[in-house]
Amino acid sequence: MKPVRLAILGLGTVGGGILKLLQENAAEIKRRTGREIQITHVGTRRPRPDLNLDQKIKQSADLLNIVAQDDVDVVIEVMGGIHPAYEVLLEAIKHGKHIITANKALLAEHGNELFKAAEDHSVQIVYEAAVAGGIPIIKVIREGLAANKIDWLAGIINGTGNFILTEMRDKGRAFDDVLKEAQELGYAEADPTFDVEGIDAAHKLTLLASNAFGIPLQFSKVYTEGISKITAQDVKYAEELGYRIKHLGIARRTANGIELRVHPTLIPQEELLANVNGVKNAILVQANAVGPTLYYGAGAGAGPTASAIVADVVDLVRDISYTEDGAGTVPQLAFEALTDLPILNREEMTTGYYLRVNAEDQTGVLADITTILSRAGISIDAIMQQTRLKDSIPIVILTDPIQESIMDEALAKIQALPAIHGETIRIRLESLDQ
Amino acid sequence: MKPVRLAILGLGTVGGGILKLLQENAAEIKRRTGREIQITHVGTRRPRPDLNLDQKIKQSADLLNIVAQDDVDVVIEVMGGIHPAYEVLLEAIKHGKHIITANKALLAEHGNELFKAAEDHSVQIVYEAAVAGGIPIIKVIREGLAANKIDWLAGIINGTGNFILTEMRDKGRAFDDVLKEAQELGYAEADPTFDVEGIDAAHKLTLLASNAFGIPLQFSKVYTEGISKITAQDVKYAEELGYRIKHLGIARRTANGIELRVHPTLIPQEELLANVNGVKNAILVQANAVGPTLYYGAGAGAGPTASAIVADVVDLVRDISYTEDGAGTVPQLAFEALTDLPILNREEMTTGYYLRVNAEDQTGVLADITTILSRAGISIDAIMQQTRLKDSIPIVILTDPIQESIMDEALAKIQALPAIHGETIRIRLESLDQ
Structure with a gap:
């Protein structure tokens, strides 16, 4: 069988991680797929001679041109940001390329249009890396728990926030103080709003909820509250009462509709979720047949994100090998048909x-x-x-x-x-x- | 598309759970698969009028006849035991039926022959329910972590043993005392050997290791030690030193070969795995790109086991719909080709x-x-x-x-x-x- 050919758009930490992983684990991955994987193009504004890329890999800043090339089967988007990622991926879809993306913001805010375009052009958009880094939570919900009606899920899905709350609890430190350290350690951005005000978590929750309940992506309806107002005092009082404060993304099915909410939450100390510390992520899923299950691991970083991206590559390679046009066997948002369940307001x-x-x-x-x-x-x-x-x-x-x-x-x-x-x-x- | 037709062999707790789940979640499952699922046959020695089965479902004790019927696409084996399950499944495979089984003993001890037969007849054997009940750990290792070279995994994969050790620790009770209670609660069999001496865990570890490393199933090479000699005294001393005793199945890749071992193990108290209590299961996987990830949930029971079986049904329905002959896209033991890595002796x-x-x-x-x-x-x-x-x-x-x-x-x-x-x-x- 011919090799499956990849274009990687974006050569930052994650892009570099993907290149490294595909090289390092090439033999193991070949044993799993039985098929060669080739990187043919890399899209980057600045060339990276330090990576010692294979001479055969073409580097270019012209992303719209890359996604139109014949020697590309799959486009991996790890640039981040909504523009020009949105336009580039739409163009790639029109050229019949499958898409792998880690871009939670893009999918949460424009996924409905992108998934529609993918359907029209018989290609797949896969996005395991967009939620909880290396934890294969999308696969678990779409496939592993497919026999269940999912009642709710609650996740620590932002590592920066969890690092801050863990430090506040362990050392009685103040929010601002820990945030500054997180920035120095590279866990938090210079502008930390996305992480600490819950926007990043709300993006991920949007994706989780659609896969859990089979509803369209509705980022704008997520009630979102950050952790910047949590004080060391409240952390301490919560602890005395047997609780820990975690920043959770919660999606719950109720008789009246779906709750989508991101906020600081007291949870009982003895829960596994309460014992997920530092930058780690975990998602607790309550489903009607299996009961509660929990999935834990690294939610960010080059290695974990590359792990999820390349698992998607393996899935796509298998699909391209065994299904018509590589259309795959699993619906993009877990369900063959989405339902428009009402999303509750905060007051409800x-x-x-x-x-x-x-x-x-x-x-x-x-x-x-x-x-x-x-x-x-x-x-x-x-x-x-x-x-x-x-x-x-x-x-x-x-x-x-x-x-x-x-x-x-x-x-x-x-x-x-x-x-x-x-x-x-x-x-x-x-x-x-x- | 035509409905996919199932035969269920075995109508005990799990068989009943599958019938109930397929009925209860029928609408949700149909939304996921877009295709009707029909039970056409049930194989059982004793008819079960109490289950109020649909009149169209044929009940029979002649299993070899059931698996030869034209109106069966998939055979679900939940009888347990090695004979006659082995002979019946071989016959089903020869008739071109896909197999779903929860039978860890059968697969660990005779899986190599069964998988070979399935390959020869272009059918799939899937077995998510055989390991850790409702936790989709086979899917996670085969697919979710496919980008990784797995270094090791360590799992609490026998709920009975974990219940006993949890009670011993929490209440300072003796092994025999708790075992008796576990038997009264229905957590342990009248003959508890399989659970407390680690044989059940060794069966499951055999399956996990093959999927993690791409090696043939080698149950006979698992070093197996039970928990019956653990005393309340050692549990207490371990606790004082900051450790808990858990009965773990461990598979580890070393420079000299693979370690496959089941034994009581002291692990640090603060590890999530040390905080998995009662009949719950959890598997910690260390992989080279993603780092450590952990998967937690119910390891047994009608609901969780049915959850895994029916997830396999959903996978098969999708495969039958979208791949040639329903051959699927994922290799049966995670790798296209298995490697014969040496398995270490205990002394090594x-x-x-x-x-x-x-x-x-x-x-x-x-x-x-x-x-x-x-x-x-x-x-x-x-x-x-x-x-x-x-x-x-x-x-x-x-x-x-x-x-x-x-x-x-x-x-x-x-x-x-x-x-x-x-x-x-x-x-x-x-x-x-x-």
Whole structure:
């Protein structure tokens, strides 16, 4: 059989990692596929003589030209960013090239158009590397759990955020302090917004949810909250109550629609997910036949990302060898036909809560708060009065799950009590046990 | 497209679970495959009127006749046992039927012949349910990690054994006591040998290793040691040193060959694998590009096993729809061609050790022991003299990795010291960090 020919667009850390991996594991990969894999083109603005690329590999900055070449079967896009990646991939699809991409932002925001174009041109877009790096979570959900109706999934899908929260917990450090270290270590970008404000996680959650429920990609409907307001104080109180704060992406099927949300979340200390530390990722999936399963590993980095990209290469090589036109056997978003289930607004979602109220030391304030919660039908699971700080006493309350709109109203009333100082902190809480 | 037609052989817990799952999730599965799935035959010695099977499903005890029928595309074998499963599946293969089986014993011991027959007749044998129940670990290793050279894997792959060890640790209970409870709870068989002596785990490890390294199935070469000799005392000492004892199946690639071993193992408390409790399973895989990844979930039970079986059904339905004769795209044991790497004997393997020596309270014995170890080139990582028991003082020693033959010799010398009482306990230790 003829070799399968690849064009790699982007020669940064990940692009370099792919070249290295294809070379290093060439023998093992050949044993798996029984077929030669050849890199014919590399698209890069700056040539990289340091990589000592094979002389036969053509380097060029003209990406639209590369994707039109006859000696390309598969285009690997690891440039990142939405433009020009979107235009280049559309062009590649029109030329009948299969696509492998790690570009979560592009797929979450423009995937519906790209998948449609791929279908029209009978090519595949595969994207294992776009979610949770080297963990084969897309394959697990699309194929491994295909017998199940998936109830929900909850994932630590941003390594930077998890590194920051882990350091805050282990060493009692402040957010800003750890963020600075993360930037120095290269875990966080100079502009850390995408990571710490949850946008990156929301991109990944969008992809996970479509594969879990068979719904179109709907990034704009993900409720997204970052970790920049989490304080060392709340991390400590959570720990005392038996919980850890993790930044989770959660997709849940409810009777009224789908919840898509990214936010800091208290989860029980003894959960495996609570023990996923540092830059590592993990996804917990609750499905109706198998029950809970968890998938853990490196969520970023050249090696792990290349691992996912090249696994997609292997899949495509197998598909090109054994299916008509390499069309493959698995639907792009796990389902033959997508369903338009409603996505809930934040106000319609249901979660448990950690509340921290700063109260004056005044008789009756505890009674006032619990009365407000009780009248709203909010059950209190735990309540803890903390040591007095300068001018107030922090009262920490854990509640059972309640609809957010009800909590909004109750909190407005609590906030209006004269004995309350400053803003009441609310962090969501999930027991992960259903 | 015509429906894909299934025959289910065996109507026990798992068989019943498959029927229930195919019915309960029919709509979701149809959305994934775009194709009808029909059960046409059920093979069972005793008819099950309580299951209210569709009248169109034929029930029969004549399995060889069922697998010859024209209205069967796929045979699902969930009878268990080696005979007559082996003969029935060979017959099914000769009639061109694809096979799905959960039968780890059959595959580990006779898989090489069965896979050969399947190749000759252009059918697939798939077996996700044979290892770690509902965790899609075969798919992960065959496909998800296909870009990697796998260095080693270590798994908790027998739920009964893990339940027993978890109870022993949590409650300080004795092995026999917990085993009895496990039998009452239905976690352990009346004859628990397969589970507690590691045979079941060795069957599963055989399948994992072939998929990880591309070697033929070699069950007879797995070094297998059970948990029946683990005492509450050693569990406690391990805990004090920061370790937990887990019954692991380990497959490791070394410069000299492959290690295949099942045995109780001390692993660091903070490892996720050490925190997998009760009947749950988990497999940690170390691969050269992605690094460590871990897969966790239910390893047995009707729902999880049916989840894996029906995921295989979905894969086969997709393959039958899109590849020639349904031959599929992935090699049966992950590699297009298997390699005959040498499998190491126990004496050639290398592990760390937990040793418990029972010494008379006599000056010099500690010096004698450490001298023997030091002369053998065995590094001591920790040493702890415990509180005196009736007639001796337990001395616990943790060592760095060393070849087993060297440890054998050193232990023989220690055992020959006049101040040593009874047998020295040796339990292997893995740091899981490379």
